[in-house]
């Protein structure tokens with residue numbers, strides 16, 4: 001034997017030098033849940049360690065994360081049922097707490113990068129990402145609502161908008177709507193390949209946003225499909241997306257790799273709520289080492305080709321870098 005791969009594994013120093021993939025706090029976007037009120041901090045039952053914050057406490061959380069090196073945040077609002085309707089009207093009410101929270105965070109911490117979510121579900125009495133009519137999700141009518149909320153979020157100070165709804169044509173529609181009102185600098189991170197996944201349930205608990213009837217399979221992608229993601233990617237790129245996202249991440253590492261190899265745009269991956277919760281739950285049961293499982297899964301997402309990772313583990317990861 002003149003070739004022994006184990007020689008390159010013999011010490012921590014050598015292993016460190018030949019590491020092909022390295023995670024950095026700069027890779028992360030930290031999703032945060034926002035609720036109305038003051039001095040509110042509620043743990044999400046199915047996401048240990050993750051909270052819904054009122055704006056005042058959200059500012060403290062953002063400040064702490066900035067100190068740890070996390071500079072990018074994705075804000076999601078949780079609304080009570082009383083604020084929801086079929087048309088998601090509250091999403092573009094200029095006085096709504098979510099838009100005010102975006103503005104407050106951005107003006108308090110101008111150095112932070114603030115991403116927001118463009119989709120109807122947190123404000124929809126149907127719990128769907130689009131307008132529901134006779135059990136169908138209307139595509140083109142939904143685009144008008146998305147454009148209103150996108151402009152409202154851009155006006156509030158969002159740096160990056162994240163359309164997470166999977167309506168066809170929305171990236172181009174939003175790009176034009178934003179440009180028409182002068183928001184040419186606001187970026188779009190498209191949820192390009194978003195699958196109809198079982199791993200979103202804890203998020204829907206956090207937002208109380210589960211569909212009231214039916215599922216999301218007529219707009220979110222079928223987990224069986226890989227190449228269909230390329231169709232979505234080509235369209236989003238042509239429509240002016242600045243970043244392409246794959247979601248979820250761990251069960252879709254092949255999709256991350258495929259998109260990475262087929263675009264020059266940066267690729268983001270969303271390490272979703274269920275991926276977080278299953279590691280936390282197994283750790284709580286003593287069935288695996290949660291910290292190692294976290295690091296290994298985050299590493300796999302980057303190794304697959306993601307430039308950016310949206311993850312509920314972001315803060316925990318940053319703390320470990322210490």
Ligand SMILES: NCc1[nH]cc(CCC(=O)O)c1CC(=O)O
Pocket residue numbers: 117119120121129164165199200201202203204216271272273274
């Ligand atoms: N527009 C909805 C939206 N935006 C982000 C997530 C999921 C995020 C997560 O699970 O962490 C979802 C859930 C869904 O599509 O039902």
Ligand SMILES: [Mg+2]
Pocket residue numbers: 166167168169192232235236
């Ligand atoms: Mg699409």
